[in-house]
Amino acid sequence: MLQVEEALARMVGHAEPLGVETVPTLHAHRRVLATDVVSAIAVPPLANSQMDGYAVRTLDVPARGTTLRVSQRIPAGHVGTPLEPGTAARIFTGAPVPPGADAIVMQEGCTADGDRVTLNEVPERGAWIRPAGMDVEAGDVVVRASTRLRPQDLGLIASVGVAQVTVHRPLRVAVFFTGDELAMPGEPLAPGRIYNSNRFVLRALLERLDCRVDDLGIVPDDRTRTRDTFVKASAAADLIITSGGVSVGEEDHVKPAVESEGALDMWQVAMKPGKPLAFGHVRNVPFIGLPGNPVSSFVTFLLFARPFILRRQGVLDVDYPVTTLRADFDWPRADKRREFLRVRRNERGGVDLFPVQNSAVLTSAAWADGLLDIPSGTTFTSGDNVRYVSFADLLG
Numbered sequence: 452m453l454q455v456e457e458a459l460a461r462m463v464g465h466a467e468p469l470g471v472e473t474v475p476t477l478h479a480h481r482r483v484l485a486t487d488v489v490s491a492i493a494v495p496p497l498a499n500s501q502m503d504g505y506a507v508r509t510l511d512v513p514a515r516g517t518t519l520r521v522s523q524r525i526p527a528g529h530v531g532t533p534l535e536p537g538t539a540a541r542i543f544t545g546a547p548v549p550p551g552a553d554a555i556v557m558q559e560g561c562t563a564d565g566d567r568v569t570l571n572e573v574p575e576r577g578a579w580i581r582p583a584g585m586d587v588e589a590g591d592v593v594v595r596a597s598t599r600l601r602p603q604d605l606g607l608i609a610s611v612g613v614a615q616v617t618v619h620r621p622l623r624v625a626v627f628f629t630g631d632e633l634a635m636p637g638e639p640l641a642p643g644r645i646y647n648s649n650r651f652v653l654r655a656l657l658e659r660l661d662c663r664v665d666d667l668g669i670v671p672d673d674r675t676r677t678r679d680t681f682v683k684a685s686a687a688a689d690l691i692i693t694s695g696g697v698s699v700g701e702e703d704h705v706k707p708a709v710e711s712e713g714a715l716d717m718w719q720v721a722m723k724p725g726k727p728l729a730f731g732h733v734r735n736v737p738f739i740g741l742p743g744n745p746v747s748s749f750v751t752f753l754l755f756a757r758p759f760i761l762r763r764q765g766v767l768d769v770d771y772p773v774t775t776l777r778a779d780f781d782w783p784r785a786d787k788r789r790e791f792l793r794v795r796r797n798e799r800g801g802v803d804l805f806p807v808q809n810s811a812v813l814t815s816a817a818w819a820d821g822l823l824d825i826p827s828g829t830t831f832t833s834g835d836n837v838r839y840v841s842f843a844d845l846l847g
Contacts, residue, residue: 452721455754455789461717462730462755463769465737466762469620469689476608479600481661482618483765488594490611493584497530497547501579505561505568506531506540506552509576518569525549539568548580555579587611597767599661619765624657625684626650627667629677629696629705630743635669648813649694649748653741656752657692659846660760672696678708685712685734689763692756695743697729705740709733721827723788724810725751737763744810750791750822753845773824776839777801778831785830793819794839802839821845 453461471485500506511519522538525531531549534540539556540549548555554574562569587593593611594604600616608616633647634640647669657664665688670680677696684691696705697718706729709715715731722728724747729740739756741748758769779801782792793815794802802823805815822845824838831837 452719452726452788453717455720455722458717458720458728458730459755459758462739462759463762465716465730466759468765469622469763471617472620473615473617476605476614476616479608479616479618480602480605482600482616482621484594484596484598484600485617485619485765487592487596488608488611488613488616490587490589490591490593490613492587492611493589494587494610495581495583495585498583499545499547499581500542500555501544501581502555502557503543504555504557504559504579505570506534506542506548506555507570507574508534508536508552509554509574511537511539512554512556512570512573515571515573516569518567521563521566521568523549539570541568553577553580597765599764599766622660622662622760622763623665623687623689624662624692624760625665625667625688625690626653626657626692626694627670627680627684628653628694629670629672631672633669633695648745649741649743652745652749653692653694653752656749656757656846657760660757660764662760672704674704674708677704678711681708681712681733681738685736688736690760691733691736691738692741692752693738694741694748697727697740697742705729709738709740713738720751720755721788722751722754723786723790725754725791726788728755730755742810745813746793746810746816749813749816753822753842754791757845771840771844774839774841775836778804778823778835778837779833780804781832782825783830783832785828786825787827789827790823790825792823792825794823795820796839802837 519539521541522535523531524541525546526543527545530547534549534551553576556570556574560572593607628650632644634644636646654664670676693705696703709731713733717730720728727742728751731738741751761769793805797803805818821839821841
């Protein structure tokens, strides 16, 4: 069996980024940038007022109680004329500061009377003025390539006037689920059968990563049917993911089906849960075989399929952050494999363990907010520091 780091490096090393396309910035949410976005303008392009008030020359306001004539009115979206010496300009938030003015006095510090205003404070030079380029200078890189675009990134790109961005093409993922025992919710549950929870988990995980999912459904435990489904999946997909059938039983047909149409580059990882993880290719399309047990499938997707998909989408940093937290439970049972325990942070600043860590107990993953990464051969007692990985970081 491969160690976790070796298996992950092998998989990510085969993750070639897809081609690129240009899309409107308005429709680029969660897409991955292929090129830097560089601003051609300064933001703001002109110095502007941070407050409603009066634009003045500080030399014209030597003391509190100075009264000036209001020579112009400048709303947002309009440009005023140069400020006449000895006058003030009525100005509103976001409006360009007129040439000659070097400070804004907030309207709360003024008393207006017709076309005159009395300034009840002495402004400092630059007060309440946003200088040109305060946010962005012309030539600045505002968002780097390999960034998955968030709402705030889109707003920043729009603020510099970029209407279209170059992004990596969406990943097309074909998925199917093997097993005679699988039924869909809504169907009668015959003896010996279970509902296919992995289908719902896997589709949702792929959609969170902005993949285009081709769901080929449930495939029975039949080698010919499994092989035919792989051939169909490889026709248009950038990646094939299966759930179940990757172990060594007589009814596990994924491994021989892959080898008949391609090759396995990796099979079995020294981890718990998730030992029967497979990676290879079918007719030159990458293939990831997830275990059938629901927790194993969930954990191996997060730790292996997710970084592989991210790298193919053009994301460079696919590592997940690890936090050191206090374990509020004992773990006296060392395992030869690296373990990923389902835990939840508590109000005391530590983590609690879900009492049943069996890989078939999906309740553990729904209850938990992260995983403890426990090296092989490790035990610990309550109060020891442990390595914690948040689902928030793995699902984002």
